[in-house]
Structures are given as C-alpha cells and as structure tokens.
Amino acid sequence: MIRAVRAEGLALRRGERTLFEDFNLALGAGEAMALTGPNGAGKTSLLRAIAGFIAPAAGQIAFQGAAGALEPDEARRGGVHLIGHQDGLKPGRTALGELMFQAGWTGGDEAGALAAAETLGLTRLLGLAVRHLSAGQRRRLALARLVASPRALWLLDEPLAPLDAARRAQFGELMTAHLAAGGLILAAVHDPLPIAARAVALGG
Amino acid sequence: MSAAARLFRRELALAWSGGGGPLLALGFYAAVTTLIPLAASPDPRRLAGVATGVAWVALALASLLSLERMFERDFEDGALDLISLGPLPLEAVAAIKALAHWTAAGAPLALAAPLAAVALGAPVALAPLIAVTAAIGGLAFAFVGGLGAALALGSRRGGLVIAVIVLPLIAPPVIFGGAALDAFAGGLPWTTGLLLLGAYALAAIALCPFAMAAACRNALS
Numbered sequence: 001m002i003r004a005v006r007a008e009g010l011a012l013r014r015g016e017r018t019l020f021e022d023f024n025l026a027l028g029a030g031e032a033m034a035l036t037g038p039n040g041a042g043k044t045s046l047l048r049a050i051a052g053f054i055a056p057a058a059g060q061i062a063f064q065g066a067a068g069a070l071e072p073d074e075a076r077r078g079g080v081h082l083i084g085h086q087d088g089l090k091p092g093r094t095a096l097g098e099l100m101f102q103a104g105w106t107g108g109d110e111a112g113a114l115a116a117a118e119t120l121g122l123t124r125l126l127g128l129a130v131r132h133l134s135a136g137q138r139r140r141l142a143l144a145r146l147v148a149s150p151r152a153l154w155l156l157d158e159p160l161a162p163l164d165a166a167r168r169a170q171f172g173e174l175m176t177a178h179l180a181a182g183g184l185i186l187a188a189v190h191d192p193l194p195i196a197a198r199a200v201a202l203g204g
Numbered sequence: 205m206s207a208a209a210r211l212f213r214r215e216l217a218l219a220w221s222g223g224g225g226p227l228l229a230l231g232f233y234a235a236v237t238t239l240i241p242l243a244a245s246p247d248p249r250r251l252a253g254v255a256t257g258v259a260w261v262a263l264a265l266a267s268l269l270s271l272e273r274m275f276e277r278d279f280e281d282g283a284l285d286l287i288s289l290g291p292l293p294l295e296a297v298a299a300i301k302a303l304a305h306w307t308a309a310g311a312p313l314a315l316a317a318p319l320a321a322v323a324l325g326a327p328v329a330l331a332p333l334i335a336v337t338a339a340i341g342g343l344a345f346a347f348v349g350g351l352g353a354a355l356a357l358g359s360r361r362g363g364l365v366i367a368v369i370v371l372p373l374i375a376p377p378v379i380f381g382g383a384a385l386d387a388f389a390g391g392l393p394w395t396t397g398l399l400l401l402g403a404y405a406l407a408a409i410a411l412c413p414f415a416m417a418a419a420c421r422n423a424l425s
Contacts, residue, residue: 051289053424073293080289086282092221101214102283105207105290 002063002070002079002152004028005050005184009059012045019045020203021058025186029152032175032185032197041203043188044085047155050186051082063153081106081151083159087142091131095122095141098130099148106149116147119174120167135162147174154178156187160194168194207291208300215304218277219270226312229266233313236262237320252325256334256385259321263313263338264378267345268370270309272363274301274353275416279423288424298416299409302350310342326389333388337381337398340405344377345370347408354419377404 007025011018019042027033035043048054050061052072063075070079089098099122103113117123120140125133133141139162146154154175160168172194175185179195187193205213219225240258241251278284288294317338318331326334352370356362384397 048425051285053285053288053421055425076289077291077293082285082289084282084285086280086285088278088282088284088286090218090277090281090283093217097217101210102286104205104210105287107291 001065001182002075002184003066003182004064005061005153005186006064007046007050007059007061010046010049010056010061011058012042012049012054013057014042014045018057023059023202025200027184027186029182029184030179032179032187032193032195034193034197034199035186035188035202036190036199037202043202044157046202047082047084047157047186047188050153051080051155052076078107079152080155081146081149081153082155082157083142083146084157087138089130089138089141091129093130094126095128095130095133096126099126099141099145102145103148106145106151108145108148108150112150113144113148116144117141119147120144120170136164136167139163140167143171143174147178152183154183154185154187156185158189159187160189160191208296211287211290211292211297211300212304215301216308219273219304219308225270225308229269229309229313230316232269233262233266233316233320236265237324241324248325252327255321255324255326256330256389257382258324259317259326259334260338260341260378260382260385262320263317263341264345264371264374266313267310267342267349268367270305271349271353271366271370272356274305274350275357275420275423276353276362279357279420284420284424288420294417294420295413298350298354298420299347299413302346302409302412302416305350306343306346310346311339314338314342330385330389333385333394333398337384337401340398340401341377341381344401344405344408345374347405347412348373351412351415351419354416354423357419357423377401380404 005027010023011021037043045054049056063070063072099113117126120143122140122144125137175195287297314335318334321334322328322331349370352366355369356365359365380397380401384394387394
C-alpha cells in the first residue's frame, strides 16, 4: 500500500517542448493536492508520468510503503488509479458489466462495487448500455469504479468537470472518506476541489 | 475468478458483441471461397488442384479482419490505461487478448476451413489435417496479428497498416501449412511441414507478447 509519493527534480518533455523542469512534489497519506495551471502546462502529463505512462526526461518519481521504498511498477499495479479525460467505458456493454470487470480488475469486490454505485446514485442505471448514459452519468460510473477499487493513490484529471453541484459535493464526501482511510489524492483541476487541498501551480 | 480469467471473458464478450467478430470473419471467409470458382473456373478438376491453397489464403485474409479491434478500441476509450494499471503486466494482457482473439475468430475459422476446402473439391481425407493446420496457423496469425495491431495503434488508417505489417509475417505459416497439406495429398511425408508450422506458432506465442506490450507502452506514452 502506498503511503507517500515523491517527485524530485522532475522534467517532462512532449516532443520538442519542455513542459516543466525541476519540479518537486511530496504527497503523504491522508493528503490531497490540487494541481492548477493553464491549458498545456503539463498537468495531465504529470499525472500520466506518476502513473508510469510517460518516462520523465529528468528526475525521478518514488513511492513509499509502510515498510520503506516500493518498486515503482509494483506500486503502480497495486496502488494507483487514474481517472483521465476518458472514462474507459465500452459503449456497447452494460454499465453493470463494465463496473464489475473494471472494479474486479483493479482488485475490488462485487459488494463494494454495488455499494459505490448506490452511493453515486447509479443503481437504477446499471442495466443500461453505456452508450445510453450521459457524460455525467458515465463519469459517475468511472468514479464508482474508483471508489470500489482498493487503491491508495488517486490520480484525477478534471474529475468533476461533467458533474452537477450536488454530485460534486457528494464526491467531496467520498474523497474525504478516502483521505481519512489513509489515501492520497492528486487532482488536476480548473475549478476548486470540494475538499481542503494543498494547491500547486504548474507552469505559467 | 482470477484476473486472467476475468480479462479473457471480457475480451471474448467484446469480440462477440457489437456486430463482427466470428460471424464477420466466417461470412468473409465464405464469400472469398465462393468467389474463387466464379472468378477462376468452375471446372471441378482445376478447382480441386487449388482447393487447399485457396482455403488457406482465404483463412489468412479472414483472420486479418477483426485485428484492428484488438487494442484500438481500448486505446481510444482509455480502457488500456486502466488495464495497464491492473494486476497483470502488459505482456500477459497482450497474450490473453491474442488468445481470446483466436478463440473468437481463429477457432471458428479452423472449423470452417475443411468445409470450404472440401466444397471446392479437396479430398475428404484431407479434412482433419486442414482443420489441424488451420487451428495451429490461426494461433500464429492471432499473435503476429496482435503485434501488427499494437504497432498500428494511433495511426489513422490502422486496418491498412496492420495488413501491410502482418501479411509478410504470416507468409511462413501459410507456406508450411500448405506444404504439409500438399505432401499429405500426394502421399509424401507430411509431418515436417506441420512441425515447422507448430514451431512458428510457438515462437510467435513466446515472442509476440513482449513486442505487443512494448508497442502499447509506446502508444500510451
């Protein structure tokens, strides 16, 4: 289980362009961090670098567990969940099928997935094909999968964008519960998060 | 249920759903093998001579059909991100996807191949060997094809790119399988061709998952 994540002297490059250099970040258990910055500052790339998809041009990303440093690939496979711009849901499959596969794949169980769906008000929609869900409903399904997966580090890329005010407040409660259980949240946002979070600005 | 079984079931369900998968491949296969006598010659003696060869080539082409869906859909809708952060390394994920592709498209085609060859005039005694070579060759097609599908990720005309990458790579199994069938029909020793075909399939199964995973990582970065 991930207890802390640290980036030191991180530099990311996309193509010829350097997004940022010498970036430092430290996040511990129970902490939330809001990444802000203009479009193209590298918020998404930073999240994807921490998730292991993008190799940094310089610097390193390290994960700490209860018993010391963790092997990065192993830490990611068992402890990281990324909600990107896309929800990763197949239009032709039912919401229930997608939720069960994805929550199970990331280590959750069926009871937890159903409970998460109920919390997010999805129970009545589970029988529908994903293509019949609205953007907000699809995002709620992705968030139910996130909540149902026993992953410590949540990497969230604009998680609230398609949600209405009530659902945002509700997801705030779920984030608070995750932090109280020793989780870590790193979210790229334009609007403020509904919970108290350290703000870090990228680029300018 | 283990993570591997869970992924395999999902891949099979995806291959069967949404119009396509095995029915599409079988329909295409039937259409190609029907076109040959119409285009070449309906003379049974001439057809019988090329029946097994035609059945093989049509099989190779039909296995190309649904390759594009193997990684592309998961890549485009973000599911590949999620799958990469799962319990299995991408190499295992790629092998499971290729195996599911073979189960959904390759195995039904292997059952259809002897029917098509015999309908075109191949001797009935050849049918079991055609099914065996088609099943083994289909495994090689699925793994080599998966490599093409992973390499073509993110390119705009993926289907075409896959065909151009994969067709040269599946020439050897087509040759080995065809040689085994020819030798069997002519009463010659035929096991060499079958063994070479098996060796090619095993090499593809052993090596292609690593290449597929590397290509996926490259596309995701």
